[in-house]
Amino acid sequence: MAAAEVGEKSGAKLPSIRAAQYVRMSTEHQKYSTENQADAIAQYAARRGFEIVRTYEDSGKSGLTLDGRQSLKQLLSDVRGGRADFTAILVYDISRWGRFQDADEGAYYEFVCREAGISVHYCAEQFDNDGSVSATIFKSVKRAMAGEYSRELSVKVFAGQCRLIRLGYRQGGPAGYGLRRQLVDEHGAAKGELSRGEHKSLQTDRVVLAPGPPNEVEVVRRLYRMFVVQRRTEREIAAALNAEGLTTDLGRPWTRGVVHQVLTNEKYVGNNVYNRVSNKLKAKRVTNLPEMWIRADGVFQAIVEPDFFEAAQRIIQDRSRRFSDQDLLDRLSALLAEKGWLSGLVIDEVEDMPSSSTFRQRFGSLLRAYELVGYSPSRDYRYIETNRALRALHPEVVAQVIGEIEAAGGVVRRDPISDLLTINDEFSASLVIVRCGQTAAGSNRWKIRLDTGLCPDITVVARMSATNEAIQDYYLLPWLDVGATPSLKLAPDNGVLLDAYRFDALDPFMDLVRRMPLRAAA
Known part of the structure; x- marks a missing residue:
């Protein structure tokens, strides 16, 4: 029973209970806005005698995992670290706490709070979270239902995407060299070409692939002739294209891998193929067997003859089977x-x-x-393998960051030579991926080399994990603060002067680039 209810029965006015509120809105639930959640929580707090002293908000974040939910991470960190200046946490309902696929995960985070003497209240649920048997049963069922909703939604979304693939519509991703994304209406009539970073605005519109500029189409066809007729290797073809001063669709030099991708992607013969890889419900990314692929053949205008494509596949398969x-x-x-x-x-x-x-x-x-x-x-040449992998990862991370900036409403220009990003014509940023090395004593260290020639306003440092297999965290380093030092060495913990710039994800950086609508002054 809350303090105010006890006070009403005894006739005494007791102090309010200090509480924090946690609100979350995912892209699937726009109707449950954080404002509506906060209103319901405020009404609950007024009835129960809570004083809301702090707000943790994750807007536009999926509840499937803890990844990306910086506010919930901060809340748990404050609780674990003894920094919480409240004794209760108010949440709209169990689904806002999370739609974890393992119901025990949500229960564990609640247990962390309860162990620190902080209770969690679900304001819109029809039970009091008082530790009773009935409350425990209700919570378990609700947590399972929250996770099941996401699984059912995933199945429905995947089925819808498969249907659109079979109808010949493109489902995300860049068009690739020699092709362009064409916007069409619900009747299939062309509406215009989508540039990189542009997205359809009407729900009934669709995207198909169409041939790109004639000079690019000719390069793709010539690339196939060099491989099939002249029997030149991917590396030789890349060198030949670079010698002519040609660049890829991303404005970068040709590489063996890029040529191989053009030679093996069925979109160049007009086929629409989907589900080659899966990453459902934030789970581990897996490569699917060909029988699991969803495909529609001949739905786009081909720019490569099928005979040439099939010949290229035979050469590649024979080479790998040799x-x-x-x-x-x-x-x-x-x-x-x-x-x-x-x-x-x-x-x-x-x-x-x-x-x-x-x-x-x-x-x-x-x-x-x-x-x-x-x-x-x-x-020890392991660092060579690591550096090679990080060089391959760098363009992917840059492209991902550019996509997130554009999705946040920002405008970004990328220098094709230096990869320097100019954002909103306001500031520049450079992205650096730093591998993890070890000292003779076995301690992890990261060495950051700052580009003194570019002098970006912000250097975004992606720090790799100890195994160099995934990005561990990010540092957003302002040039004004660190530019005088050409290199920095990081340890697992670096003190407030450096770790003040450390973040688990790039959400704070996206807050810098996000465009906010302003009302006109009266």
């Missing part, structure tokens, strides 16, 4: 005996040798392949 694992290791052993040492460059320079990327893909890394043939480099 060597067994033992064949690859035998060739690597012979090369080691001839050269006395191994490297990716040495492997790639041998004419009839499978590329170094083949060994990476087959054995997980070059170092693993070296181990299998009994070769131990004189120094």
